[in-house]
Amino acid sequence: MRAGCVPRLAIMESYPAPARPIVAAMSAAAAAQPERAVAFQGAPGANSHVAMAQAFPDGLPLPCFDFADALDAVKDGRADCAIIPIENSLHGRVADMHFLLPESGLVITGEHFLPIRHALMGLGTRDTVREAMSHPQALGQCRHWLRAHGIQPVAYPDTAGAAARVAELGDPTVAALAPPAAADIYGLTLFATDIADADHNMTRFVTLARGGRPPAGEGPWMTTLIFEVKNIPAALYKAMGGFATNGVNMTKLESYQRGGTFAATEFYADVDGRPGDAAFDRAVEELGFHSKWVRILGTYRQARARG
Numbered sequence: 001m002r003a004g005c006v007p008r009l010a011i012m013e014s015y016p017a018p019a020r021p022i023v024a025a026m027s028a029a030a031a032a033q034p035e036r037a038v039a040f041q042g043a044p045g046a047n048s049h050v051a052m053a054q055a056f057p058d059g060l061p062l063p064c065f066d067f068a069d070a071l072d073a074v075k076d077g078r079a080d081c082a083i084i085p086i087e088n089s090l091h092g093r094v095a096d097m098h099f100l101l102p103e104s105g106l107v108i109t110g111e112h113f114l115p116i117r118h119a120l121m122g123l124g125t126r127d128t129v130r131e132a133m134s135h136p137q138a139l140g141q142c143r144h145w146l147r148a149h150g151i152q153p154v155a156y157p158d159t160a161g162a163a164a165r166v167a168e169l170g171d172p173t174v175a176a177l178a179p180p181a182a183a184d185i186y187g188l189t190l191f192a193t194d195i196a197d198a199d200h201n202m203t204r205f206v207t208l209a210r211g212g213r214p215p216a217g218e219g220p221w222m223t224t225l226i227f228e229v230k231n232i233p234a235a236l237y238k239a240m241g242g243f244a245t246n247g248v249n250m251t252k253l254e255s256y257q258r259g260g261t262f263a264a265t266e267f268y269a270d271v272d273g274r275p276g277d278a279a280f281d282r283a284v285e286e287l288g289f290h291s292k293w294v295r296i297l298g299t300y301r302q303a304r305a306r307g
Contacts, residue, residue, distance in 0.1 A: 014065045016164035018186050019043040023063045030062040030079065037062045039073040039082040045160035045182035047114060051205045052083045055112040066157075067095050071104045074208060081209040083112065089202040090141050098226055098256055098268040101208065101297055108224050108298025109215070110207035117201070118142055119193045120151075121163060121183040124172025126191040133162040134177035142177055144197045151175075163188060207300075215299050221274040222251070222302045227287060227294040228266045235290055236267075242286025246279040248272060251306045272306070274299040 015023055022044045030037035038059040040048035052061055062079045064070035073079040085094040101108070118138055122129055131152045132139070139146070139153040146153055154174070156162040163182040166174055175191060176182070183190045206224075215221065229235035243250050252270035273280035275296070288294045 015043055015063075016161060016168045018167045019161060019164035022185065026061050026063055030060045033060055034078055035080050036060045037073075037079040039064050039070040039079040041065070041067050041070050041084065042158040043161035043164050045163060045179055045185045046158055047116060047179055047203065048083060048085060048205070049160065050179055050181070051085070051112050051114045051203075054114065055083060055110070055205070055207065056081075067100055071100060071106060071208065074106055074210060075104060081109065081207050082106075083205050083207050085203050086206050087204050088116070088137060088141070089200050090198055091137055093254070094137060094203065096256075097206070097297075098254075098266070099258070102226065102295065104208070105211070106208040107211050107213070108206045108300055109209045109213055110300045111222070111303045112205045112207070113303055114203050114205060115201065116141065116196065116203050117180070117193070118159075118177045118195045119180040119183065120175050120177060120191040120195060121180075121188040122166050122172065122175030122191060123170060123188065125189075128172040129175040129191065130173040132175050132177050133166060135159045135162070138177045141201055142195050142197060145195050160185070206298075208298075215274065215301065217301060219274075220272065220302045220305065221277075221299055223271050223274050223280070223299045224269070224297040225271065225284070225294060226266060226268050226297060227291045229291050239287050239290035242283040243271070245286075246283045248279050248283040249306070 036059055038052050038056045039062045040052045041064050042048045044063055049061055062073055064073055067084060070082040074082045086097050087093055129151060131154050132146055133154040133156045135158055136155045138159050159178040160182045162176040163178040163186045166176040167186040167188060180193055229239050249272040250269055254268045255265050257265055
């Protein structure tokens with residue numbers, strides 16, 4: 001059963017006890033004004049919550065336990081939109097949006113970039129810490145720091161949820177890697193801040209909403225699309241030729257396979273421009289000629305220049 005189909009009470013029980021009253025209060029506020037609600041995956045204080053507050057300063061946060069629940073909140077009208085992490089500069093893909101998004105019927109309407117700075121937090125003192133609990137992405141982004149300090153990583157579905165779980169456990173040997181604000185939310189002590197194995201640790205988020213919202217304002221524009229090339233020699237090479245000959249920049253191209261058959265490869269792409277631009281339209285027309293199908297997932301204003 002998908003998370004969006006599970007009763008909200010059951011989803012609430014999935015959070016550690018210290019997070020539940022905060023999630024309940026946020027959910028109630030969002031339910032009263034769903035037109036202002038922005039769904040995100042994770043417990044209050046997660047990086048997705050931080051990104052939501054930055055991208056939508058007037059929005060109301062709606063915590064969701066997983067990505068599917070966040071998308072369902074938008075589909076069901078419980079939220080105006082959702083903000084989802086899609087890729088990280090150190091560890092690549094975060095969410096499998098090429099699987100989740102086409103099935104959801106939602107469209108990408110914006111993007112947001114968040115510098116990631118983890119903090120070690122817990123109970124007791126820094127010297128007592130033997131394990132650090134966090135999302136596998138966060139643990140991977142800090143693996144050298146953890147190893148250097150003799151701390152064993154422990155996977156948990158969510159960074160801020162890990163902080164809530166540490167507060168629930170009450171064990172001074174177990175700490176959490178989470179955004180610094182999570183320490184205040186869950187009554188933990190900050191042991192170390194600005195933890196990262198690289199200074200360029202950045203996560204890209206996309207905003208997802210129901211259809212019927214044509215992009216407005218000034219560019220530059222980005223269009224995200226997925227496609228499957230025909231099963232013939234040099235099909236991808238020929239499909240990409242239209243972008244080269246029309247001077248259209250493709251900033252991301254990622255392959256993936258659906259269904260485990262290994263029979264056909266599909267592609268996810270981010271492309272400069274938008275439908276209606278002559279060069280973009282010609283490039284996509286040629287892509288369609290060499291593909292079985294092409295589907296645009298959304299057109300939105302770039303939050304930062306590429307290149």
